[in-house]
Every structure is written in C-alpha cells, then in structure tokens.
Amino acid sequence: MQRSKWIPDQHGAWAMLAVPFVAGTFLGDPGWPHLLLFACWLLAYASAFHLQQHLRLRRCSRNPRAAERHLRPFLTFATALILLGVPLLAVRPWLAVALGVALPFFAVNTLYALRNRERALVNGLVAVVPACAMLLVALRLGGGALGEGVPAFAACLLYFGGTVLYVKSMIRERRNRRFLALSVGCHCAALICATLLSPLLAVLFALCLLRAALLPGRGLRIRTVGLIEVGLSAVLLASLLVAF
Structure with missing residues (x-):
C-alpha cells in the first residue's frame, strides 16, 4: 500500500479536525500538552478511518485484499496513538471522560460504515459533534x-x-x-x-x-x-x- 494512501482521503474533514481544536487552544492558555493532544487527535481520526474502511470492505467488497489494505495503517496509527495517549492520560486523567463521551459517536459512525452508508446525512452530522467538542477539550486542557x-x-x-x-x-x-x-x-x-x-x-x-x-x-x-x-x-x- 502506498504511503499516500495511508492518509485518509476525506479531505473536507481536516478543517473540521483542526479549527475547533486550534480555537480552543488559543482561547485558553496554550502549552506543550496541546501538541501531544493534537497528535493523538489526528492519530485517532486516522485509526478510526482505516478501521471503519477495513470493516466496511470486509463486508461489502468481493476483493479480500481491499479490506486488508487498511489493516496495516490501522495497526500503525493505533499503536502510535496508544504510545502517545497513555502518557497523556497519566498526566491528565480527566481526558478519559472526554474519550468516553466520544465513543458513542465513533460507534454510530462505525455502524454506518458497516452498512456502507458513510455518506448519509445523519452520519456526517454525528461526526461533527465530537470534532467541534475538541474545542472544549483543548480549552479545558489550557486551564479554561x-x-x-x-x-x-x-x-x-x-x-x-x-x-x-x-x-x-x-x-x-x-x-x-x-x-x-x-x-x-x-x-x-x-x-x-x-x-x-x-x-x-x-x-x-x-x-x-x-x-x-x-x-x-x-x-x-x-x-x-x-x-x-x-x-x-x-x-x-x-x-x-x-x-x-
């Protein structure tokens, strides 16, 4: 699998990932934890993307290799997420609450992926909520x-x-x-x-x-x-x- 294909092709998502986070960072007091959290945020998105594509293609594609192409990127990004995320959770344990709040939205998006309905309106709107909520997380991380x-x-x-x-x-x-x-x-x-x-x-x-x-x-x-x-x-x- 080419390295360029490791990057999720949902180009419209990048602004939604970055703008609320950056806004929350600078509405509070920016610090080194924001850099670590932003890296975790991007890794979480990439991991979720490849996991959902893997599950979707295993169910919908007749080509068994189509799903497997997403397995290596998922494992790589997920491993990096764990390596960075665990130390961050150790110093900011309250982030586990934010993670728990985000999981139901992830579950809904995964369900739509399994049904091969990722482009459904409800699925798109559901994805907006945790992305925008990162503004609150970044703000809280900066003491706001x-x-x-x-x-x-x-x-x-x-x-x-x-x-x-x-x-x-x-x-x-x-x-x-x-x-x-x-x-x-x-x-x-x-x-x-x-x-x-x-x-x-x-x-x-x-x-x-x-x-x-x-x-x-x-x-x-x-x-x-x-x-x-x-x-x-x-x-x-x-x-x-x-x-x-």
Missing part, C-alpha cells in the same frame, strides 16, 4: 472553564453542520431541490443563532448562507468547493478568536 467555550463550540456546530448540508447540495444531492431548500433553511437559522452568539459572527454566516443559496447548480469543481470551504474555515477560526 468549559462554560466559557460553549458559545464558540455552538458556533462551530452551526458552521460545520451547515457545511455538511452545503457540500451534499453541491455534489450528491445537487439535483435535489428539496435538499437545497433544507440546506438554505438551515443556513438561515444558523445565521440567526450565530448572530445571537456574537454579532461578529454575522458576516461569516451571511457569507455561508449566500454560498449555500447561490452556488449549487453552477457546476463548480470539487476542488473549487473545497478551496471555498478552506477559506471560510480560516475566517471561522479568526472570528472565534476575536469574538470570544
């Missing part, structure tokens, strides 16, 4: 109070939840007018909620609403869709650090 991070956490949920809907309206549901209406309606609600959290978020979420309403059906390349999301994710990060 969880209550202080709730507004920023909510803003991340609104943004990345809306992104799941928007991307589907651009690709898999691009001919579904009802889904487009659902996406636009949710973005309208997100704009209102985000503005209530902080007026500084209004500009970002207004832009998100415009792209959700105007870009579907215009035949944009997937790469272009991704680049737009990278830019908006960067604006989200800046907005969170200024607003909260």
Whole structure:
C-alpha cells in the first residue's frame, strides 16, 4: 500500500479536525500538552478511518485484499496513538471522560460504515459533534472553564453542520431541490443563532448562507468547493478568536 494512501482521503474533514481544536487552544492558555493532544487527535481520526474502511470492505467488497489494505495503517496509527495517549492520560486523567463521551459517536459512525452508508446525512452530522467538542477539550486542557467555550463550540456546530448540508447540495444531492431548500433553511437559522452568539459572527454566516443559496447548480469543481470551504474555515477560526 502506498504511503499516500495511508492518509485518509476525506479531505473536507481536516478543517473540521483542526479549527475547533486550534480555537480552543488559543482561547485558553496554550502549552506543550496541546501538541501531544493534537497528535493523538489526528492519530485517532486516522485509526478510526482505516478501521471503519477495513470493516466496511470486509463486508461489502468481493476483493479480500481491499479490506486488508487498511489493516496495516490501522495497526500503525493505533499503536502510535496508544504510545502517545497513555502518557497523556497519566498526566491528565480527566481526558478519559472526554474519550468516553466520544465513543458513542465513533460507534454510530462505525455502524454506518458497516452498512456502507458513510455518506448519509445523519452520519456526517454525528461526526461533527465530537470534532467541534475538541474545542472544549483543548480549552479545558489550557486551564479554561468549559462554560466559557460553549458559545464558540455552538458556533462551530452551526458552521460545520451547515457545511455538511452545503457540500451534499453541491455534489450528491445537487439535483435535489428539496435538499437545497433544507440546506438554505438551515443556513438561515444558523445565521440567526450565530448572530445571537456574537454579532461578529454575522458576516461569516451571511457569507455561508449566500454560498449555500447561490452556488449549487453552477457546476463548480470539487476542488473549487473545497478551496471555498478552506477559506471560510480560516475566517471561522479568526472570528472565534476575536469574538470570544
């Protein structure tokens, strides 16, 4: 298996993995434990990805080698996760609680993978929750109070939840007018909620609403869709650090 194939190909997930974590880190007091936790976070994602692909392909693929290609990356990433994660848990035992809270979401994602329904809307929305919750974990690791991070956490949920809907309206549901209406309606609600959290978020979420309403059906390349999301994710990060 080529090394490049060890990296999960769900490119849209990287911003969701990084932005809440970085926001929580700098809303609190950054320190060396954040570097270790971020490494564990990425290793956990890579491990989960390859495990779920292994299980999915064992059930759905007629090619026995298809599933086995994911076994070595899973074992490698999982081993590295254990080697880094155990010492971190030893010095920050409360992280075990965060791990326990994340496990049900992992279980749901794994169930969808087993059913070969990874692209289902519910599965995408479920994945958003623990990713955004890393903002709270990173904030707590830096000595901040969880209550202080709730507004920023909510803003991340609104943004990345809306992104799941928007991307589907651009690709898999691009001919579904009802889904487009659902996406636009949710973005309208997100704009209102985000503005209530902080007026500084209004500009970002207004832009998100415009792209959700105007870009579907215009035949944009997937790469272009991704680049737009990278830019908006960067604006989200800046907005969170200024607003909260």
